[in-house]
Amino acid sequence: MPHQLAVTIRAALPAARVAEVSELLAEAGRKGVAGELFPFAEVTGVHFARLLVVPEGPGADGAAVPASVVYMGEVDAPLQAHLTDLVRKAGEGLEKVFGHCDGYPTGTASVAARTAWLRAHRIPSAAFYVNTVGRGRQQILREARLREAIEEFLDQQGAALSGAPPSRIRAAIQEYVTGRPDLAWARSRPAPPALWWRIRQKAHLLALPLAALFLLPLLLFALPAWAVLLRLHELRDVPSGERPDRRHVRELAACEDFGAQNPFTAVGSVKPGRFRRATLTAVLLVVDYGVRHFFNRGDLTGVKTIHFARWLFIDDKCRVLFASNYDGSLESYMDDFIDKVAWGLNAVFSNGRGYPRTRWLVLGGAKDELAFKSYLRCHQLPTHVWYSAYDDLTTATIDTNARIRAGLFADLGPAATRAWLALL
Amino acid sequence: MAPTLELDDIQGLLVRGYSSLKAACFLLLAVTDPPAARPALARAALRVTDGRTEPAESAVNLALTAEGLRRMGTLPPGLDGFPEEFVSGMTDPDRSRFLGDLGQDAPRHWRWGGPATPPVHVLALLYARDEPSLQRLEAELRQDLLATGGLTEVLRLATAELGDREPFGFRDGISQPLIEGLARTSRVTAARDGATADGDVVKAGEFVLGYPNEYGLLTDRPLLPDDGTGLLPREPGGTGADLGRNGSYLVFRQLHQDVQGFWGYLDDVTRRPDGTSDPAAREALAARMVGRWPGGAPLVHAPGQDDPARATDNDFGYVATDPDGLRCPLGAHIRRANPRDSLDPRPGSAESVAIGRRHRILRRGRSYGPRGGPHPPPTAADDTQGNGLHFLCLNANISRQFEFIQHTWLNNPGFNGLHDAPDPLVAPRGNHHATFTLQARPVRTRHVGLPQFVFVQGGAYFFLPGLRALRYLCTAAPRDGQR
Ligand code: HEM
Numbered sequence A: 001m002p003h004q005l006a007v008t009i010r011a012a013l014p015a016a017r018v019a020e021v022s023e024l025l026a027e028a029g030r031k032g033v034a035g036e037l038f039p040f041a042e043v044t045g046v047h048f049a050r051l052l053v054v055p056e057g058p059g060a061d062g063a064a065v066p067a068s069v070v071y072m073g074e075v076d077a078p079l080q081a082h083l084t085d086l087v088r089k090a091g092e093g094l095e096k097v098f099g100h101c102d103g104y105p106t107g108t109a110s111v112a113a114r115t116a117w118l119r120a121h122r123i124p125s126a127a128f129y130v131n132t133v134g135r136g137r138q139q140i141l142r143e144a145r146l147r148e149a150i151e152e153f154l155d156q157q158g159a160a161l162s163g164a165p166p167s168r169i170r171a172a173i174q175e176y177v178t179g180r181p182d183l184a185w186a187r188s189r190p191a192p193p194a195l196w197w198r199i200r201q202k203a204h205l206l207a208l209p210l211a212a213l214f215l216l217p218l219l220l221f222a223l224p225a226w227a228v229l230l231r232l233h234e235l236r237d238v239p240s241g242e243r244p245d246r247r248h249v250r251e252l253a254a255c256e257d258f259g260a261q262n263p264f265t266a267v268g269s270v271k272p273g274r275f276r277r278a279t280l281t282a283v284l285l286v287v288d289y290g291v292r293h294f295f296n297r298g299d300l301t302g303v304k305t306i307h308f309a310r311w312l313f314i315d316d317k318c319r320v321l322f323a324s325n326y327d328g329s330l331e332s333y334m335d336d337f338i339d340k341v342a343w344g345l346n347a348v349f350s351n352g353r354g355y356p357r358t359r360w361l362v363l364g365g366a367k368d369e370l371a372f373k374s375y376l377r378c379h380q381l382p383t384h385v386w387y388s389a390y391d392d393l394t395t396a397t398i399d400t401n402a403r404i405r406a407g408l409f410a411d412l413g414p415a416a417t418r419a420w421l422a423l424l
Numbered sequence B: 001m002a003p004t005l006e007l008d009d010i011q012g013l014l015v016r017g018y019s020s021l022k023a024a025c026f027l028l029l030a031v032t033d034p035p036a037a038r039p040a041l042a043r044a045a046l047r048v049t050d051g052r053t054e055p056a057e058s059a060v061n062l063a064l065t066a067e068g069l070r071r072m073g074t075l076p077p078g079l080d081g082f083p084e085e086f087v088s089g090m091t092d093p094d095r096s097r098f099l100g101d102l103g104q105d106a107p108r109h110w111r112w113g114g115p116a117t118p119p120v121h122v123l124a125l126l127y128a129r130d131e132p133s134l135q136r137l138e139a140e141l142r143q144d145l146l147a148t149g150g151l152t153e154v155l156r157l158a159t160a161e162l163g164d165r166e167p168f169g170f171r172d173g174i175s176q177p178l179i180e181g182l183a184r185t186s187r188v189t190a191a192r193d194g195a196t197a198d199g200d201v202v203k204a205g206e207f208v209l210g211y212p213n214e215y216g217l218l219t220d221r222p223l224l225p226d227d228g229t230g231l232l233p234r235e236p237g238g239t240g241a242d243l244g245r246n247g248s249y250l251v252f253r254q255l256h257q258d259v260q261g262f263w264g265y266l267d268d269v270t271r272r273p274d275g276t277s278d279p280a281a282r283e284a285l286a287a288r289m290v291g292r293w294p295g296g297a298p299l300v301h302a303p304g305q306d307d308p309a310r311a312t313d314n315d316f317g318y319v320a321t322d323p324d325g326l327r328c329p330l331g332a333h334i335r336r337a338n339p340r341d342s343l344d345p346r347p348g349s350a351e352s353v354a355i356g357r358r359h360r361i362l363r364r365g366r367s368y369g370p371r372g373g374p375h376p377p378p379t380a381a382d383d384t385q386g387n388g389l390h391f392l393c394l395n396a397n398i399s400r401q402f403e404f405i406q407h408t409w410l411n412n413p414g415f416n417g418l419h420d421a422p423d424p425l426v427a428p429r430g431n432h433h434a435t436f437t438l439q440a441r442p443v444r445t446r447h448v449g450l451p452q453f454v455f456v457q458g459g460a461y462f463f464l465p466g467l468r469a470l471r472y473l474c475t476a477a478p479r480d481g482q483r
Helices: A015-029 A079-098 A111-120 A137-163 A168-179 A183-189 A195-236 A246-253 A274-291 A330-340 A342-348 A368-377 A395-408 A413-424 B034-045 B066-072 B084-088 B093-099 B131-146 B185-193 B261-268 B279-290 B335-338 B350-359 B383-385 B398-411 B466-473
Strands: A006-013 A046-054 A068-076 A127-130 A261-269 A304-313 A319-327 A383-387 B023-031 B058-064 B122-128 B151-158 B250-255 B366-368 B388-395 B436-437 B447-449 B454-464
Touching: A006 A079, A006 A304, A015 A046, A015 A079, A015 A383, A046 A137, A046 A261, A046 A304, A046 A319, A046 B185, A068 A079, A068 A319, A079 A111, A079 B185, A111 A168, A111 B034, A137 A168, A137 A183, A137 A395, A137 B447, A168 A395, A183 B066, A183 B383, A246 B084, A246 B093, A261 A330, A261 A368, A274 A304, A274 A342, A274 B034, A274 B261, A304 B398, A330 A368, A330 B023, A330 B350, A330 B398, A395 A413, A413 B084, B023 B131, B034 B058, B034 B131, B034 B151, B034 B466, B058 B066, B058 B131, B066 B084, B084 B093, B122 B131, B131 B151, B250 B436, B250 B447, B261 B279, B335 B398, B350 B398, B388 B398, B388 B454, B436 B466
Parallel strands: none
Antiparallel strands: A006 A068, A046 A068, A046 A383, A127 A304, A261 A319, A304 A319, B023 B122, B023 B151, B058 B122, B058 B454, B250 B388, B250 B454, B366 B388, B436 B447
């Protein structure tokens, strides 16, 4: 199975076109219509995708950065296949959106030319969290069907199997699945991601600690100075205390809570000065390391409801974009943040302008419940167009489905057989 | 040290459910003429029951919707400081989608509170010892409120004589959070009833505005730069006046219960192979949907059959006794409405209970219809008259408490790792094919295609002000252009 990629494509919009493109996206996003302009369901390997307008903001040297349109996808590798398929299937929609941007190949330009333009406008993620690395879209959808088939079989055979021992019940399920040619794939395990990719990950796993070891004397020397500077900044920085505008909240609410999952997109300005920029760069380096190597099995430091999340720098590190796909409502998402990973959010977002006051980078901050919730709402952007390939599947369901498939034909002892049946 | 609650400024309903006042009715009113409505409400406000002592004869409480507050004309029209969900209201389309009020539950079909019926601005809650006493109280209150014509009556909601059973036949009103600061007195009652669960004592700020909540913070509430009357409490540590202090938000939903549909369904799916009804199996399945037996005994302690000795037992968690739902199904109503110690990240821990304390509500509902109260067996005649629950609950943060429970726990088909399984008892089904799973070993049984048993027929979010704030709202000088 492939590994997953975070694709981000961003291009500036001429000021005169901002309203038009925002309206077009909002219109397309109103449930159901997006699929006509952007048939993501037909684009292979797309888990989630979104299109939105990022408003103008401050850039380096105080110059304003114009508003831009952003496409983000969480997709199965390889990238080229995704982009080509995207241009082929959603070419018309892309043209309506990116057609206003500088140099987008319109009209009779080739697929290759458009793909090349998209590639050239990519922005790398500073960090990218994948709930379970290597679980492709096809696997997720297939395993949901497998689960459904087994559940229905049990519903029908329940009476006949009642009183039967666990091994007999499992054998009956195996026999049933074996008899369904459409489920033949379930007999083998999903393949792991490509070898070269796994090797690269391993190299990364070792490289960062090695580099840190090498720089240790320098780090030890710099750390006390950094800590003092940090406290000075923290005492001086002014929390905005801002409460979100009601109109803004309504615009956001109109894009939320249609299925089991929601998108979250936010943009914020990094506090001015080199100190915060350097701190945030370092923090995101650590986040990147953590999510690549440790938090890649269904759990982001205690929060289990996130499918994907990414952090990226834009505009010369003057701003940060954050985007995620999560289960449940924004309220439950924010409560999870506060209850489970306040420290992690603080480490990243306290470098953003207006964030509730922190102590020692990780304390305080998000623990100021309503100030934190307001901060997120104020910085959140309406995710006009959003697509999920499995919008009724929570991370918990996807995980259970995968375990059902993994155990179905595995060699299980009596205890493991009972545990497997309990998954159903 | 818990702060002392200003019981003389807190409306009585926050402190107690008036269990000795068996008769009640709710008047829904509209403000038609603000200048006349203000003195009328001010007169009624004099009758409002505070939280100091348990009233022996009768009680009155008053609450206003966001539109009602605007109509009064004494606040800035933007209603700054009131939360968005309160200001936009329960029937805003985005809220309806969030709450699951779609299809036949959509506000446009409601008996009150929706777009098709007259707007509701004021809610008067009347309680009395018995029916004659309620009639006297109601007559007096009508005189205060309606005689001068500033307010008109939209609807009168009757309730059934308070018994201990809700219309489906289950004992209700067993599990409630205890407000810290009141806990000592309530604990005595709780202990008497055998109801003391860990984590049931909750910070006052979760229910009463102006006191620290479970985060140790004050929930956002309306503050005024200066009230000009000296009537309102001061904002702690600030210079403004605190309009929210001692107030709360009251969530009101009229929930129609299809009693016949409920028991009819249960009867159908539990019939013996020969086609005859199996009353014991029927009751057992119903109990598993609720998480308690009709008599009240919790399934985690009484898995096999009802146990009168445990009728009000509330001292249990789920993780140690029943982690897999073999006694009380993972999707049962009470297991969702208050998961106790089963929340992530560490089920079974004190931390898990602490997280749960941020999502508690004080339930103050009353049943209506002929099947509220003491209980005859179901007959077909019952439903034509309509049975149900006037679901009322109090909380300081509607989003984090009531709406969270409704959306993330009750209506969520993926709650607790389940799949396709909204609350079997109360959730709307939407276009999901709702499933109720009975966890079992070696393998579960499922009830697929569960019909809907509870329907929303009205509702609104109200602000239940402190007594001084209430007086301020009806006596302060109206703002320019608001006359
Ligand atoms: C007509 C609809 C409803 C019926 C018939 C009903 C019935 C019941 C029953 C029989 C109990 C157990 C008795 C007790 O613990 O006091 C209960 C508990 C509870 N219900 Fe409901 N309920 C309804 C709607 C709701 C709604 C809409 C909510 C919240 C949004 C809710 C929240 C709760 C809570 C929080 C508990 C206490 C759980 C605990 O602490 O163990 N109920 N309900």
